[in-house]
Amino acid sequence: MPRHSIDDIDRKILRTLQADAKTTVGDIAERVGLSPSPCARRIRLLEQFGVIKGYTVVLDQEKVGLPISAFASIKLERQREEDLDKFAEAVARWPEVVDCYLMTGQRDYLMRIVASDLQAHERFLKDKLTRLDNVASIETSFALGQIKRAEVLPLG
Known part of the structure; x- marks a missing residue:
């Protein structure tokens, strides 16, 4: 189009x-x-034309029982196109991953994962993320608080 x-x-x-x-x-x-x-x-x-991709409701993450935000940097063993595609297909199926970006630099992906508690996050890691072939390493940081989250793009 x-x-x-x-x-x-x-x-x-x-x-x-x-x-x-x-x-x-x-x-x-x-x-x-x-x-x-x-x-x-x-x-x-x-x-x-896809400028408007859809309409949605913005929820309060904590009030719906998902107070944990974890940011995971993922490094793959190989970055071949088929490996990137397999990773993207798996991540697309996981509701816990609310944002995921293919990155430049030392890591291949950066994702934001939401969870109800640390045990739920641990289950996500053990049952899903660490079971993917080709994942070389995962570095996770937990958000202590949210300073800003914008749903609005600055259109000038």
Whole structure:
């Protein structure tokens, strides 16, 4: 699909939706200076071109019983394409992994893992992560507190 160029009105629409995805098309249209039909059309185009990937609810991690955030740096024994693909496929199936990035530098992956407690994190490591072929090493750090987490991209 061709790339969609984003103009100032699109940015205003995106900023509004990032602040509150439940905002009605009528309210968005009013804020960006359009009538509802062209505004809805722009939103559909942003969705079709993948600029808007979906809509979600942001939960309080602690209040839903997952207070532990662990950041694991993973080094693989080999970095061949098929090894990277196998690792990515496995990680995609694990709900405990909420973020995972392929990295440059000393480590191959950085992931954020959530858990209800240290025992649950240990079970995740023993039952899933350490059982993957090709994992050479895992270094884990535990978050003591969250200073900032942004769900909103700075659109300028």
